[in-house]
Amino acid sequence: MNRQQLVSLIRRKKSMLCIGLDSDITKIPSHLLSYDDPVFEFNKAIIDATLPFAIAYKPNFAFYESRGLVGWMSLKRTMDYLESFREEIFTIADAKRGDIGNTSQQYAKAFFDKQSSGFDFDAATINPYMGTDSVSPFLEFPDKWVVLLTLTSNKGAVDFQHLQKEGSKERLFEIVIKKSLEWGSTPSNMMYVVGATQASLLLKIRKILPEHFFLVPGIGAQGGNLEEVLKYGSIREGGLLINASRSVIYASDGTDFSIRAAEVACALQCQMAAFI
Amino acid sequence: MNRQQLVSLIRRKKSMLCIGLDSDITKIPSHLLSYDDPVFEFNKAIIDATLPFAIAYKPNFAFYESRGLVGWMSLKRTMDYLESFREEIFTIADAKRGDIGNTSQQYAKAFFDKQSSGFDFDAATINPYMGTDSVSPFLEFPDKWVVLLTLTSNKGAVDFQHLQKEGSKERLFEIVIKKSLEWGSTPSNMMYVVGATQASLLLKIRKILPEHFFLVPGIGAQGGNLEEVLKYGSIREGGLLINASRSVIYASDGTDFSIRAAEVACALQCQMAAFI
Numbered sequence: 305m306n307r308q309q310l311v312s313l314i315r316r317k318k319s320m321l322c323i324g325l326d327s328d329i330t331k332i333p334s335h336l337l338s339y340d341d342p343v344f345e346f347n348k349a350i351i352d353a354t355l356p357f358a359i360a361y362k363p364n365f366a367f368y369e370s371r372g373l374v375g376w377m378s379l380k381r382t383m384d385y386l387e388s389f390r391e392e393i394f395t396i397a398d399a400k401r402g403d404i405g406n407t408s409q410q411y412a413k414a415f416f417d418k419q420s421s422g423f424d425f426d427a428a429t430i431n432p433y434m435g436t437d438s439v440s441p442f443l444e445f446p447d448k449w450v451v452l453l454t455l456t457s458n459k460g461a462v463d464f465q466h467l468q469k470e471g472s473k474e475r476l477f478e479i480v481i482k483k484s485l486e487w488g489s490t491p492s493n494m495m496y497v498v499g500a501t502q503a504s505l506l507l508k509i510r511k512i513l514p515e516h517f518f519l520v521p522g523i524g525a526q527g528g529n530l531e532e533v534l535k536y537g538s539i540r541e542g543g544l545l546i547n548a549s550r551s552v553i554y555a556s557d558g559t560d561f562s563i564r565a566a567e568v569a570c571a572l573q574c575q576m577a578a579f580i
Numbered sequence: 581m582n583r584q585q586l587v588s589l590i591r592r593k594k595s596m597l598c599i600g601l602d603s604d605i606t607k608i609p610s611h612l613l614s615y616d617d618p619v620f621e622f623n624k625a626i627i628d629a630t631l632p633f634a635i636a637y638k639p640n641f642a643f644y645e646s647r648g649l650v651g652w653m654s655l656k657r658t659m660d661y662l663e664s665f666r667e668e669i670f671t672i673a674d675a676k677r678g679d680i681g682n683t684s685q686q687y688a689k690a691f692f693d694k695q696s697s698g699f700d701f702d703a704a705t706i707n708p709y710m711g712t713d714s715v716s717p718f719l720e721f722p723d724k725w726v727v728l729l730t731l732t733s734n735k736g737a738v739d740f741q742h743l744q745k746e747g748s749k750e751r752l753f754e755i756v757i758k759k760s761l762e763w764g765s766t767p768s769n770m771m772y773v774v775g776a777t778q779a780s781l782l783l784k785i786r787k788i789l790p791e792h793f794f795l796v797p798g799i800g801a802q803g804g805n806l807e808e809v810l811k812y813g814s815i816r817e818g819g820l821l822i823n824a825s826r827s828v829i830y831a832s833d834g835t836d837f838s839i840r841a842a843e844v845a846c847a848l849q850c851q852m853a854a855f856i
Contacts (some may be wrong), residue, residue, distance in 0.1 A: 313737045319799070326682075326685075337659060347754070363681060364679075364686075366677070366679060366683045366686035366687045366690065367683075367686050369687065369689045369690035369697065370686040370687070370689040370693070370696055371696060371697060372656070372690075372695055372696070372697035372698035372699065373649075373656060373698065374652070375697070376649055376652050377649070380597065380648070380649060388840070396703050400677065400678060400679050400707070401642070401676065402676060402707060402712075403640075403642060403676050404732070404733070404734035404735075404736075405734060405735065405736075406602075406699065407602070407640060407642045407643075408642070410604075410640075410642035410643050410645070411642045411645065411646070411647040411819075413646040414642065414645035414646045414648075417633050417646070419820070420646055420647060420648070421645065421646055421647060421648035421651070422648035423648065426672045431678060431707045431710075432709065432739075432740065433707050433708065433709045433732075433740060433741070433771055434676075434707075434729070434732050434734055434735020434736050434737065435735070435738065435739030435740060435741075436735065436739055437734050437736045438734070438736055442687070452711060453710070456680070456709075457680070458680035458710055458711070458713050458714070459680075459681065459711070459712065459713045460681075460710050460711020460712040460714055460715075461710065461711055462711065462713030463708075463712055463759055464708065464709060464711060464752065464755065465709070465711075465757070467743070467745055467752065467755065468745065468746040469743055469744065469745070469746060470744040470745060470746050470747075471746075472746075476740065476743065476752070479740065479743065482738065483733060483739055483740070514671040527644055543820070559825075
């Protein structure tokens with residue numbers, strides 16, 4: 305999906321909501337466990353119920369890989385199902401990969417080359433620690449996106465991301481952003497992960513990147529403030545994909561889980577609509 | 581595998597050689613393509629031929645993920661085969677994961693919890709960018725190891741890893757090392773990736789970490805110097821897992837590929853034996 309299509313989608317649905325499919329077999333409603341593939345049934349119901357309110361879905365690979373081949377089957381079924389709504393949603397492989405050039409080429413095929421891997425995600429989350437050749441192979445796929453880890457929303461984010469460079473006021477996350485702009489990245493092929501728990505920093509990063517999209521995790525279970533994120537981060541073309549995972553998908557653990565998920569998604573979408 | 585077992589293994593085989601199974605279907609000998617699972621047949625032949633000379637094997641997940649479910653089947657078969665030599669080899673999941681705490685828990689299960697994922701690797705490569713909670717869940721598994729990215733051997737390593745901290749002579753890779761020591765890591769549960777292409781820096785890192793094991797990529801195809809790595813990095817207990825991937829597994833693309841791989845592995849092991 306290219307930038308223009310993504311912006312149209314945001315305007316049409318009046319939403320910047322991304323739903324994280326961190327689907328954990330130990331947390332899904334117990335009545336689903338009788339299905340052949342409980343995780344897929346859960347995902348399908350969540351997708352069906354939230355589709356009017358969300359513009360993006362982000363399967364978190366760890367929750368599938370932890371179950372081995374069975375998990376990969378669930379992920380494949382989920383992605384095949386998401387692809388049946390191709391015009392209506394943007395898909396993100398939340399896998400946080402990053403390796404030397406020849407290996408990153410293989411990861412890019414894993415997410416973007418359907419003929420090779422069976423997957424055709426629109427975007428993949430990438431870790432910048434290994435630098436340019438860990439990112440550039442992903443940029444060679446037209447209309448695909450790198451979502452680069454920048455300022456994350458977790459406890460450990462302070463360990464290295466805020467490190468200040470000698471002889472400069474810049475911190476590591478700012479240096480990551482500036483360096484990435486030298487790698488052939490544009491507002492049409494790269495987004496940045498900017499955690500909502502650091503909403504005041506959103507404004508700072510928005511000044512460096514006036515046009516780029518940000519993927520914003522951390523609202524909901526991690527405590528980020530949606531209002532602040534919208535205020536400091538949104539631009540005329542939207543410019544945000546705001547992720548909610550646990551607060552939506554585990555809104556209830558009963559048979560009403562998909563209805564409750566839709567309610568939470570709808571409330572989030574309503575707040576977003578005012579800024580679009 | 582615990583540290584004592586690893587050290588015994590190194591002394592018994594007089595080797596610190598790790599073979600990287602970066603097995604690419606487009607590069608393996610063409611006569612294997614008639615098999616049901618050519619990549620597994622390739623890996624099995626490489627393992628059989630190099631087992632006398634290697635103490636560790638490191639499947640590079642990207643090369644399997646790029647082929648989707650078929651690739652995961654090859655990886656699972658390869659790991660099942662490696663497990664049949666459990667006493668003789670150390671296994672590393674080269675996957676370079678790293679995410680927020682609840683997600684890293686799932687990745688740890690993916691590599692270390694056989695009941696959940698079918699995999700029972702001894703170690704996994706982890707990216708430090710997201711800090712403490714991205715690493716700590718892996719340390720909760722007894723006799724399992726984190727192999728933390730520190731100073732890598734690729735072109736992009738210079739982009740961020742050498743960044744110098746304000747008011748300090750320390751660079752990011754040194755700060756990663758020192759911080760990781762606060763996370764409950766010990767010489768018995770954490771190793772560090774230290775690229776061979778920066779052999780002079782090995783000595784510096786060895787001074788900070790006199791007892792830890794280093795996983796050293798970059799000899800062979802990437803141009804690192806084995807003699808220097810052994811001289812600057814080895815300790816009384818070995819202290820190194822020196823990886824070779826392409827130079828061993830693609831030593832020939834003919835029917836003699838496994839014999840040629842064994843020759844290259846044997847030559848590397850000979851050089852290492854003098855330091856053990």
